[in-house]
Amino acid sequence: xxxxxxxAEQDRAWHYSFKGALVGPYTSKQAAIDAAIQxxxxxxxxxxxxxxxDADMRSETVWRPK
Numbered sequence: 754x755x756x757x758x759x760x761a762e763q764d765r766a767w768h769y770s771f772k773g774a775l776v777g778p779y780t781s782k783q784a785a786i787d788a789a790i791q792x793x794x795x796x797x798x799x800x801x802x803x804x805x806x807d808a809d810m811r812s813e814t815v816w817r818p819k
Contacts, residue, residue: 755817756798758789761806780801788817 760769760782767785768777771792779785782805789803793816803816 754800754803758793758801758803759806759812760785760789760803760815762808786815794818 756769756771758769760767762768762782763775766778766780767782768774768775768779769785769789769792770776771789776788776792779786779788786803786805793801793803799818801818802813802814804812806812
């Protein structure tokens with residue numbers, strides 16, 4: 754099962770979380786996605802994904818290693 758960086762809006766700001774650690778805030782959804790992807794790439798983990806979770810708790814995978 755893949756590890757996940759989860760991007761979500763909280764208190765009107767965008768953050769990402771990984772294994773319980775919250776990182777941010779970011780000024781936009783895209784900035785949070787970009788930062789999460791950068792961290793995921795730097796991790797070197799081949800079984801990792803960046804997921805965006807919306808207000809209705811629906812998730813969409815926006816990045817995974819090639």
